[in-house]
Amino acid sequence: MSGVTQIVLIIAVIGYVLVRRMTGQPAEAKRMLVLPAILVVVGLSDLGSATRSGIALTFLVVTTAIGVALGALRGLTIRLYHQDDIVFMRYTWVTVLLWVANIGVKLGAGALLAALDKGTDSNNAMFVSLGFGLLAEGLVVLAKALRSGKQVVWKTGKDGRPHERSQLLDDLQRRVGGRGWLR
Secondary structure (H helix, E strand, O other): OHHHHHHHHHHHHHHHHHHHHHHHHEEHHHHHHHHHHHHHHHHHOHHHHOOHHHHHHHHHHHHHHHHHHHHHHHHOEEEEEEEEEEEEEEEHHHHHHHHHHHHHHHHHHHHHHHHHHOOOOOHHHHHHHHHHHHHHHHHHHHHHOOOOOOOOOOOOOOOOOEEEOOHHHHHHHOOOOOOOOOO
């Protein structure tokens, strides 16, 4: 995948996530887990020159770790509320600022890597870092949602259909006790 195509796709993914989550949406486990997993798989399959040198591999590991940490922090800042006995989530301005910091770190690290290792295309690692960061965010939000005492859905129903539930999520929610707090 070319660098320009990849950057356009990354901007589209981030834009989609920001717009949807700023307006509020159901805390859908499928969206919080599957999209990030797909991004990781796509990124891992297209690493190319991002792992050809020790410096590039180090940058990949460090920026991914930072992305995971910032993703977890974003997850902590997301506001949960309930509507029709279902958990909903909404980004806060702090969440958006953490996204800006995440993008800044990734772009800065990419520029530094390009200066240190001329043959490396740092864009190839963007999907990996983005995917793991979104996965960390999703896991934190999911953990908060499971403790809310309200229903966490696997997938929201469309066109009047009922929401899809997951036996695994229901069992997890029973185990964590649904302590009834929403933030």
